[in-house]
Amino acid sequence: MHDIRTIRDDPQAFDAALARRGLAPVSPQILALDEKRRAQIAAAETAQAEQNRASKEVGAAKARGDDAEFERLRALVSETKADIARMQAEAAALDNQLRDLLMGIPNLPLDRVPDGKDEDDNQEIRSWGEPRRFNFAPVEHYEIGGVKSGMDFETAAKLSGSRFVVLKGGVARIHRALAQFMLDLHVEKHGLQETWTPVLVLEEMMVGTGQLPKFGEDSYQTREGYWLIPTSEVTLTNTVHGELLDHASLPRRMTAHSQCFRSEAGSAGRDTAGMLRQHQFEKVEMVSITDAESGLAEHERMTRCAEAVLEALGLPYRTVVLCSGDMGAGARITHDLEVWLPGQDRYREISSVSYCGDYQARRMNARYRPEGGGRPEFVHTLNGSGLAVGRALIAVLENGQQVDGSVDLPAALHPYLRGATRLGADGTLS
Known part of the structure; x- marks a missing residue:
């Protein structure tokens, strides 16, 4: 399996190496999936941070007797929790898709390997x-x-x-x-x-x-x-x-x-x-x-x-x-x-x-x-x-x-x- 960081660093070189095996470029598909996966992970992390902040404020609102704010924040925490679970599930699914894609790509030939078809x-x-x-x-x-x-x-x-x-x-x-x-x-x-x-x-x-x-x-x-x-x-x-x-x-x-x-x-x-x-x-x-x-x-x-x-x-x-x-x-x-x-x-x-x-x-x-x-x-x-x-x-x-x-x-x-x-x-x- 390939290191995704290598593909990010030089996608053209990766595709050129696969071309020596007679394969079409795959880095655009890989990088698009990787970008979508990373965005979903980042969104889940942002939502997690928001949930953590709101959870702390829930306690503070209850302590000062602000019932309206307490209910609003509690609802926000519950809603954010569901969003986080959905985002994490989507990120996991994208991660599996990326792994399956990388699993199916053959190794890259060394430079010393002669070019040829068969x-x-x-x-x-x-x-x-x-x-x-x-x-x-x-x-x-x-x-x-x-x-x-x-x-x-x-x-x-x-x-x-x-x-x-x-x-x-x-x-x-x-x-x-x-x-x-x-x-x-x-x-x-x-x-x-x-x-x-x-x-x-x-x-x-x-x-x-x-x-x-x-x-x-x-x-x-x-x-x-x-x-x-x-x-x-x-x-x-x-x-x-x-x-x-x-x-x-x-x-x-x-x-x-x-x-x-x-x-x-x-x-x-x-x-x-x-x-x-x-x-x-x-x-x-x-x-x-x-x-x-x-x-x-x-x-x-x-x-x-x-x-x-x-x-x-x-x-x-x-x-x-x-x-x-x-x-x-x-x-x-x-x-x-x-x-x-x-x-x-x-x-x-x-x-x-x-x-x-x-x-x-x-x-x-x-x-x-x-x-x-x-x-x-x-x-x-x-x-x-x-x-x-x-x-x-x-x-x-x-x-x-x-x-x-x-x-x-x-x-x-x-x-x-x-x-x-x-x-x-x-x-x-x-």
């Missing part, structure tokens, strides 16, 4: 690894001989419908090993605190990280009113919801492995084959909570943490900075990691690492005490995939596939598979 305008920062040259035509993950028996879409469709999968045998073991490997790397090498969180959250938590109110169609809600998390960014970030932190406790760096749930609204017809786009999937998420000065440096650090996973697995990738028109609503800058998928002969996103500034913190009312004292400030938040487990599985299978339908597995996973180095053409590990 993914075609994203810019590559760096790349790592060379795509493997095959002496046969590589296939997509679900077409690999040794994978077919362990990736059951038909049974999943019977159980739950489309865009679900049942993993079995060696494929399920590799999937589990990937999550464990990622957690260990982030905890032991990158200094993140392993965390386990619920997958059902209160609506207020979804509002805090920006999934609500604008993007509710992308998530699932239970009949009891709980929301299924689309990523553990929601729970990890909201651990500081409503908190006032000591500066010495920052940064807070957390990682969690969780089930994630997305309705994939608006993605009809996209990536319907295989595991690339599912309603239920797993991620190892990273979240950092920092002070205002450290956010951008932490963004680079977090990007390197995600890149380290791909490098340890020997998976070629490229890192791109998203253009202004392709970023998520809560981000000020986002780095996407795209892993090479030989079955598709292209790079596909496997991680997004975003710096949100104080945008989420304002929604959560999460602050910290500055080191040298002074007024509390809002924390800055960051989140990133470290990585999407299903997409990592896809990349491992496709990059390691052999002509006979077997898959050579990355050395980093061997200890997690009790020494197994290969998924055989029959779907077993050896």
Whole structure:
């Protein structure tokens, strides 16, 4: 959520930043509503002062026996009390309207973010690894001989419908090993605190990280009113919801492995084959909570943490900075990691690492005490995939596939598979 004072101070700059996202100016609407709200508050305060003055005079009139003045002043106090209640109610309603309006406006891109409309305008920062040259035509993950028996879409469709999968045998073991490997790397090498969180959250938590109110169609809600998390960014970030932190406790760096749930609204017809786009999937998420000065440096650090996973697995990738028109609503800058998928002969996103500034913190009312004292400030938040487990599985299978339908597995996973180095053409590990 945005600071109304920033919009008051420079509405033209605010609208110019939103224009980079392809949005129309909104500052006139915001400022008109804000002015009306402030006027109503001022009127209520003036009426309150008048009521307080009249209340004192009521006692004085009674003491001197002036019955006519006493009745007049008492009627004035009663009338003013009703006016104050009405004004305060109107001010509260306007305040809610303003808050709802500000809640629906995306974050402002940093100056360093390239301008653009969509993914075609994203810019590559760096790349790592060379795509493997095959002496046969590589296939997509679900077409690999040794994978077919362990990736059951038909049974999943019977159980739950489309865009679900049942993993079995060696494929399920590799999937589990990937999550464990990622957690260990982030905890032991990158200094993140392993965390386990619920997958059902209160609506207020979804509002805090920006999934609500604008993007509710992308998530699932239970009949009891709980929301299924689309990523553990929601729970990890909201651990500081409503908190006032000591500066010495920052940064807070957390990682969690969780089930994630997305309705994939608006993605009809996209990536319907295989595991690339599912309603239920797993991620190892990273979240950092920092002070205002450290956010951008932490963004680079977090990007390197995600890149380290791909490098340890020997998976070629490229890192791109998203253009202004392709970023998520809560981000000020986002780095996407795209892993090479030989079955598709292209790079596909496997991680997004975003710096949100104080945008989420304002929604959560999460602050910290500055080191040298002074007024509390809002924390800055960051989140990133470290990585999407299903997409990592896809990349491992496709990059390691052999002509006979077997898959050579990355050395980093061997200890997690009790020494197994290969998924055989029959779907077993050896």
